[in-house]
Amino acid sequence: xxxxxxxxxxxxxxxxxxxxxxxxxxxxxxxxxxxxxxxxxxxxxxxxxxxxxxxxxxxxxxxxxxxxxxxxxxxxxxxxxxxxxxxxxxxxxxxxxxxxxxxxxxxxxxxxxxxxxxxxxxxxxxxxxxxxxxxxxxxxxxxxxxxxxxxxxxxxxxxxxxxxxxxxxxxxxxxxxxxxxxxxxxxxxxxxxxxxxxxxxxxxxxxxxxxxxxxxxxxxxxxxxxxxxxxxxxxxxxxxxxxxxxxxxxxxxxxxxxxxxxxxxxxxxxxxxxxxxxxxxxxxxxxxxxxxxxxxxxxxxxxxxxxxxxxxxxxxxxxxxxxxxxxxxxxxxxxxxxxxxxxxxxxxxxxxxxxxxxxxxxxxxxxxxxxxxxxxxxxxxxx
Numbered sequence: 001x002x003x004x005x006x007x008x009x010x011x012x013x014x015x016x017x018x019x020x021x022x023x024x025x026x027x028x029x030x031x032x033x034x035x036x037x038x039x040x041x042x043x044x045x046x047x048x049x050x051x052x053x054x055x056x057x058x059x060x061x062x063x064x065x066x067x068x069x070x071x072x073x074x075x076x077x078x079x080x081x082x083x084x085x086x087x088x089x090x091x092x093x094x095x096x097x098x099x100x101x102x103x104x105x106x107x108x109x110x111x112x113x114x115x116x117x118x119x120x121x122x123x124x125x126x127x128x129x130x131x132x133x134x135x136x137x138x139x140x141x142x143x144x145x146x147x148x149x150x151x152x153x154x155x156x157x158x159x160x161x162x163x164x165x166x167x168x169x170x171x172x173x174x175x176x177x178x179x180x181x182x183x184x185x186x187x188x189x190x191x192x193x194x195x196x197x198x199x200x201x202x203x204x205x206x207x208x209x210x211x212x213x214x215x216x217x218x219x220x221x222x223x224x225x226x227x228x229x230x231x232x233x234x235x236x237x238x239x240x241x242x243x244x245x246x247x248x249x250x251x252x253x254x255x256x257x258x259x260x261x262x263x264x265x266x267x268x269x270x271x272x273x274x275x276x277x278x279x280x281x282x283x284x285x286x287x288x289x290x291x292x293x294x295x296x297x298x299x300x301x302x303x304x305x306x307x308x309x310x311x312x313x314x315x316x317x318x319x320x321x322x323x324x325x326x327x328x329x330x331x332x333x334x335x336x337x338x339x340x341x342x343x344x345x346x347x348x349x350x351x352x353x354x355x356x357x358x359x360x361x362x363x364x365x366x367x368x369x370x371x372x373x374x375x376x377x378x379x380x381x382x383x
Contacts, residue, residue: 001020001023001024002020002023002027002046002047003046004016004019004020004023004044004045004046005044005045005046005059006031006042006043006044006045006059007040007042007043007044008041008042008043008044009041009042011041011382012034012041012042012378012379012382013382014378014379014381014382015032015034015042015044015375015378015379015382016042016044017378018374018375018377018378019032019044019046019375020046021374022371022374022375023046023047025371026212026361026363026371027046027047027359027361027371028047028048028051028053028209028359028360028361029045029046029047029048029049029057029061029063029206029359029360029361030045030046030047030057030267030357030358030359030360030361030371031044031045031046031057031059031061031266031267031268031356031357031358031359032044032045032267032356032357032375033266033267033268033270033271033272033355033356033357034271034353034354034355034356034379035271035272035274035275035278035353035354036275036351036352036353036354037279037352038275038276038279038283038352040268040271040272042271042379043059043267043268043271045057045058045059045061045267047360049061049206049207049360050206050207051209057206057360058204059266059268060192060204060266061204061205061206061266062192062194062197062201062204062205062206062264062265062266063205063206063208063264063265063266063343063358063359063360064205064208064248064254064261064262064263064264065263065264065265065270065339065343065345065358066243066261066262066263066339066340066341066343067158067260067261067337067338067339067340068263068265068270068336068337068338068339068343068344068345069162069195069258069259069260069261069262069263069337069339070161070162070259070260070318070319070320070337071274071318071319071336071337071345072177072181072193072195072259072263072273073161073162073165073166073169073177073195073259073260073318074113074165074297074317074318074319074337075181075185075273075277075288075289075318076169076177076180076181076184076185077109077113077165077168077169077317077318078289078293078294078297078317078318079180079184079185079288079289080169080172080173080180081293082289082290082293085172085173086109086168086169086172086173087109088108088109088110088113088296088317089108089109089110090108090109091105091106091107091108091109092104092107092108092109092111092112092117092164092168093105093107095109095168095171095172096142096167096168096171098139098142098143099141099142101142101143101144102143102144102145102146103145103146104142104145104146104150106150107146107150107151109168110301110317111150111151112157112161112164112165112168113165113301113315113317113318114154114301114302114315114316114317114318115154115155115156115157115161115302115306115313115315116150116151116152116153116154116301116302117146117150117157117164118146118147118148118149118150118153118155119141119144119146119147119157119160119164120147120155120156120157120158120160120232120236120307120308121147121160121232121235121236121239121308122137122140122141122144122160122235122239122240123140123144123145123235124140124144125239126140126239126240127240128240128241129240130240131240131241131247131253131256131258132252132256134163134167134176134257137163137240138163138167141160141163141164141167147232147307148307153305153307154302154303154304154306154307154313154315155232155236155306155307155308155309156236156306156308156309156313157236157260157308158236158237158260158261158308159236159237159243159258159260159261160236160260161259161260162177162258162259162260162261163259163260165177165259165318166257166259176257177195177257177259178194178195178196178257178259181193181195185273185288188286189272189273189276189283189284189286191269191272191273192265192266192268192269193263193264193265193269193270193273194263194264194265195257195258195259195262195263196254196255196256196257196258196262197254197255197262197264198255199255201264202251202254205254205264206360207245207249207360208245208248208249208341208360208361208362209245209360209361209362210244210245210362211341211362211363211364212364213364214364214365215364218364218365219311219366220364221233221237221309221366224310225237225238225242232307232308233308233309233310236308243261243340248262261339261340265356265358266356266358267356267357267358268356269356270344270345270354270355270356270357270358271345271354271355271356272354272356273288273345273354274336274345274346274347274354274355274356275347275353275354276288276354277289277294277347277349277354278347278348278349278351278352278353278354279349279352279354280294280349281293281294294349296316296317297316297317297318297319297335298316298319298321298333298334298335298349299316299317300314300315300316300321301315301316301317302314302315303315303321303323309366309367311325311366311367312324312325313325313326313367316335319335319336319337320335320336320337320338321333321334321335322334322335322346325366325367325368326338326367326368327368327373327376328344328346328348328355328376329346329348329351329353329376329379329380330380331348331350331351333349333350334346334347334348334349334350334353335347336355338367338368338369338372340362341359341361341362341363341369342357342359342361342362342363342365342369342371342372343357343358343359343372344356344357344368344369344372345357351380351383353379355376355379357371357372357375359371
C-alpha cells in the first residue's frame with residue numbers, strides 16, 4: 001500500500017478510502033483537498049513524482065493542471081468586470097481594436113468566455129516555437145475569420161481561450177494574466193497557483209506521465225487527430241504544436257504564459273480558491289467576486305453539442321458547468337474546470353464545497369477522469 005499523508009475529518013473517511021483505492025489501480029502521485037464553508041475537511045496526498053517511485057509526492061508538490069487553468073483566467077476577467085475595467089457585454093474590439101478584422105467587430109467579450117466566438121483554432125499554420133510568442137499568436141487570431149458564425153454555436157476553445165481572454169485582460173488592465181492573478185489573488189491570499197512558473201519553484205514540480213491508450217470502446221481524441229489531422233478538432237489541439245510530455249515537462253513551457261493550459265498548482269490551492277467562490281465569493285475576508293458576477297458566471301450560456309470536442313458540454317462565463325460528461329457532484333450549478341488527464345477544481349455554492357484534485361499520471365478520458373469521479377462521489381456520499 002502507498003502511504004497516504006495529510007488530514008481528513010472522520011466524516012469523510014470515504015474520500016480517504018477512494019483516494020487510497022486509486023493508488024491500487026493507476027495512480028502514481030496525487031493530492032485531493034476539500035473545503036466546506038471555508039474549512040478544510042480533506043487535505044491528502046501520496047505517491048511519487050517519478051515513475052521509479054523513489055521521490056515522494058509532498059504537500060506542496062506542484063503539477064501542470066492543463067485546462068483547470070481556464071478557471072483561473074476566467075476569474076481574472078470577471079474580477080476586472082467587477083472593477084468596471086471590463087464590460088463583458090462590450091465588443092472585444094473596444095479593448096483590442098485589431099480584433100475587429102475579418103468581420104469580428106460584433107464578437108462580445110462574453111463570447112470568448114462562453115466558447116461561442118468561433119475561434120477555437122488558428123487557421124494559419126504556425127511553427128512550434130510560436131507557442132511562446134504571444135504577439136504572433138494574438139496577431140494571428142486577430143486577423144482570421146471565425147470558423148462558424150459567432151454566437152450561433154459553441155466549441156471548446158481548448159488552447160486559444162487563454163490567448164483570447166488573456167489579451168483582453170492585458171488590454172483592459174495593462175497586465176498579463178500571470179501578473180494580474182499574482183497581484184490580486186496569489187500574493188494577497190497566498191494561493192499557490194502559477195501561470196508561468198518562477199524558477200524558484202522548479203524543484204517541487206512533478207513531471208506529467210502521458211495517458212495510456214483508452215480501453216476498447218472508449219473514444220480517443222488522440223486517435224481522431226491522427227486520422228483526421230486537418231479537422232477542426234485536430235487543428236485546435238495541435239497548432240502551433242501538440243502538447244506532448246516532451247513539451248509540457250520542459251522548462252520553457254513551464255515558464256511561459258499560457259493561460260489556457262500551463263497553470264501549476266496543488267489540490268489544496270484549488271480547493272481553497274474554489275471554496276471562497278462557493279462561500280459567496282469571499283476568501284479570508286477578501287472579496288474574490290461580487291455576488292451578482294458570481295451568479296452570472298455560473299449561469300448557463302452554452303450547452304449542447306460541442307463543435308470541437310464532438311460531445312455535449314456546458315459552460316457559463318469561463319467556467320465549465322456540471323453536466324453528464326463532467327459531473328461536479330449532484331448540483332447542476334456547480335462550476336469549475338477539469339484539465340486534460342484528470343485534474344479538476346470546482347465550487348458548489350449549494351453545498352458550500354470547494355474541491356481540488358491534482359495528479360501526475362494522466363488518464364485517457366476527454367473530460368472527467370474516473371479517479372476524480374470516485375473522489376467526488378465519495379465526498380457527496382459523506383454529506
